[in-house]
Amino acid sequence: MTAAIDVDAVTVHYGAVLALDQATLRLDKGRICGLVGMNGSGKSTLFKSIMGLVKPDAGTVTIAGDTPAMARRSGAVSYVPQSEDVDWQFPLSVQDVVMMGRYGHMGISRRPRKADRLAVADAMERVELNDYAHRQIGQLSGGQKKRTFVARGIAQEATTLLLDEPFAGVDKRSEATICALLKELAGEGATILVSTHDLQALPELADEAVLLMRRVLLHGTPQDVLRPENLALAFGLDVMSRSGAAL
Amino acid sequence: MSIFEFLLEPLDYAFMQRALAVTVIASVVCAVLSCWLVLIGWSLMGDAVSHAVLPGVALAYIVGAPFALGAVLFGFLAVALIGAVRDTSRVKEDAAIGIVFTTLFALGLVLISVTPSQTDLTHIIFGNLLGLSHGDLVQVLLLGAVTFAILVIKRKDFTLYAFDPTHAHAIGLNPRMLGALLLGLLALTSVVALQAVGVVLVVAMLIIPGATAYLLTDRFGRMLVLAPVISAVCAVVGLYASYYLDAASGGMVVLSQGAAFLVVYLFSPRHGLISARVTAAKRRKLVAA
Secondary structure, three states, rough: OOOOOEEEEEEEEEEEEEEEEEEEEEEOOOOEEEEOOOOOOHHHHHHHHHHHHOOOOOOEEEEOOHHHHHHHOOOOOEEEOOOHOOOOOOOEEEEHHHHHOOOOHHHOOOOOHHHHHHHHHHHHHHHOOHHHHHEEEHHHOOOHEEEHHHHHHHOOOOOEEEEEEOOOOHHHOOOEEEEEEEEHHHHOOOOOEEEEEOOOHHHHHHEEEEEEOOOEEEEHHHHOOOOHHHHHHHHOHHHHHHHHHOO | OOOHHHHHHHHOOOOHHHHHHHHHHHHHHHHHHHHHHHHHHHHHHHHHHHHHHHHHHHHHHOOOOOHHHHHHHHHHHHHHHHHHHHOOOOOOOOHHHHHHHHHHHHHHHHHHHHOOOOOOOHHHHHHOHHHHOOOHHHHHHHHHHHHHHHHHHOHHHHHHHOOHHHHHHOOOHHHHHHHHHHHHHHHHHHHHHOOOOOOOOHHHHHHHHHHHHOOHHHHHHHHHHHHHHHHHHHHHHHHHHHHHOOOOOHHHHHHHHHHHHHHHHOOOOOHHHHHHHHHHHHHHHHHHH
16 A cells, blocks of 8 residues: 655755655554654654655655655645744734635636635634634634644645644643544544654654654654653653663 | 816826826835735845846846846846855845845946946936836836736735745745746836836835835735825825925835825824824723723
8 A cells, every 4th residue: 555655765964964864754544643853853854855845865755656746736735834934923814824725726816716715614614713714813822823724734635734843832722622633634534744842642642653863763653652761762861861870 | 276286287297197107107016016025024135126126227228128128137136146145155144135236236337327328327326207208108017017917916826925935835836936936026116116216215115015004904915905005195195295395206205105104103003003002001991990
């Protein structure tokens, strides 16, 4: 069976800096995978490779058997950015942002047709933001902001969702709402890759998890990945624990 | 003198009719473009490109090519050079912009000074609204119409590019192309506006209307209407003021745009300084009560 996301021995350099070192990751359709690693471990670079924003020096990426370029043209991949990468003052409403998910389905001037309006309304309903359709995005709570971008992916009819730190600045209740929503989407066949610092949420949300430290150190169940000795590998705590033992 | 006489008297002169047409066209096209420039954070880039087109225009004049071609060529050259200086040296972007556009602008000044022509240097630098020929008008009309049409047709893509280029890429658009198109239109617009207010003040028309509209609304669609309307009204007011006060026309147009910004900055219902203070004071009172 063709993997929904297949990252095969991908190596990426930024100048002299090695960002990804033969990273390999296969995800099957309908799975939710948590991506765990410290800052600079290559999580963003992995996302960028899957979207085709960086060209690997070696290795290949395919999405349901397609190259990243083919996947982009068919609108298969949707990306939910980190909060700090979004200009929340931008004069756009929730509906405007969700509509952007439909642009790939529209003509040259991106004039929405009935099907587009319906898809946007459905997506906003799905994430329970229909009452906020005309609100400027900066006037939403942290969780609503995230759901706006997830709704954009739903409207896009993306089969692969990439979420970059979706739980940062989000309260526990909204986090639960987002988790439930992602599981629903996965149940309908979406493949979801989530990078997160929120390790507690991982077993509840994810079917599997990956420890990244420029290369994939471990790919297993969330419980495996969260074992202290494994986390220590990814977060470089092994030196500390050893010196602690010597004391 | 009645209000009609006041408004109609200047239009008895063909040069005033042409001046009015060119100012309104330039201000509308610049204002539409400015909505994206202020949101992307390209104000300095607008400043740079509008100055850097000067040697392109001068060279086009020398070899007898269309001004627009030279302008777009040098607009892109400026952006490429800025990128190169920023990426291949330790000089930061603002300094790179400053170095590149002033040097290109200086090259333009030198080229114009050694080229025998009827084109007066001061006209290019400060505009020559009252001395426009019929040919100038046709060129402004043509360039203005083309630029305006592309901006309006591609407006949603430009907004997506300004807001989230990663998503643009993810759905198969080409953000680099969109950025390059926007820069090309910026260079064309600079040529249009150069005729009206001169190369020094073009940047005002490329920033002030968008910034003013941004303080008035939270909807981008409304911004795209408000900015050109405000800009056109200011252009007309400025032109009449320059006629009756016998003052520099380009200066008057920009001065009225600056005045409009000040009023909005202070009194905008949503994002104005004073209304924000009033709202805060009311909230304090409410809490105290």
